[in-house]
Structures are given as C-alpha cells and as structure tokens.
Amino acid sequence: MKQKNLKKRIRRLEKRLQEGPKKLAKLKRKLEAAETAKAMKASKKSAGRARTKQPATVKKAKKKLNLSPERRAQLSAAMKARWAAKRAAEAKTASSENQHSAPQSTPPTSEADRTALERFVT
Numbered sequence: 001m002k003q004k005n006l007k008k009r010i011r012r013l014e015k016r017l018q019e020g021p022k023k024l025a026k027l028k029r030k031l032e033a034a035e036t037a038k039a040m041k042a043s044k045k046s047a048g049r050a051r052t053k054q055p056a057t058v059k060k061a062k063k064k065l066n067l068s069p070e071r072r073a074q075l076s077a078a079m080k081a082r083w084a085a086k087r088a089a090e091a092k093t094a095s096s097e098n099q100h101s102a103p104q105s106t107p108p109t110s111e112a113d114r115t116a117l118e119r120f121v122t
Helices: 003-052 069-097 111-121
Strands: none
Touching: 069 111
C-alpha cells in the first residue's frame, strides 16, 4: 500500500475515533431527554386521571343553526305553540287537583301549527 493512502486511512480513522465520544455523549443526552419527557407525560397522565374522578361539568358548545328568517319564524311559532300547550296541560292538571282554581283558556292552535310542531319534535 502506498504511503499516501496509509496516511489518508490513518487520518480518517483518527477522525472517526474523535467523533465516537461526541456521538456517544449526544446519544446519551437524547436518551436522558426522552426519559424525562416520558416521566413528565406519565405524571400528567396520572394527574389527569385524578382529575377525571371528579364530576366533569364541561358543557358542549351549541351549534349555530343556519336558518332562513322564514324558517326561524316558523320554528319560533311552533315552539310557542308547544309551550302554550304545555302550560295548558299543567294548568289543567292543577285545576283538576284543586277545584277552587279557575281553568285557564288555551289559545287555539291551527292544523298548520300542529304539523309544524310535529315536524319540529320528530
């Protein structure tokens, strides 16, 4: 083997040997960082589990309906009719239990209101 090639090989080998300890130190730092990250994750997870044992009072955000003004008015009328019917039913049961109270009149509901109410409910 030529002297020039031997010098080149020796230089490369020395370079590799010098990089070895650096690479080892770098890998050890990476391993240590990964272990600490894993420990932090585990502690967060256990803290989260402790928190979930308490009753959660997180409410879902309501969806905003994309309604036309006509449909909004239609639904509003249906709901008002439904509430009126509910109030009338409550008043009727209350009046049957208590004979001294005067019965309240229920607003008349049209066929269209009833069908809109049924569509809304189902």
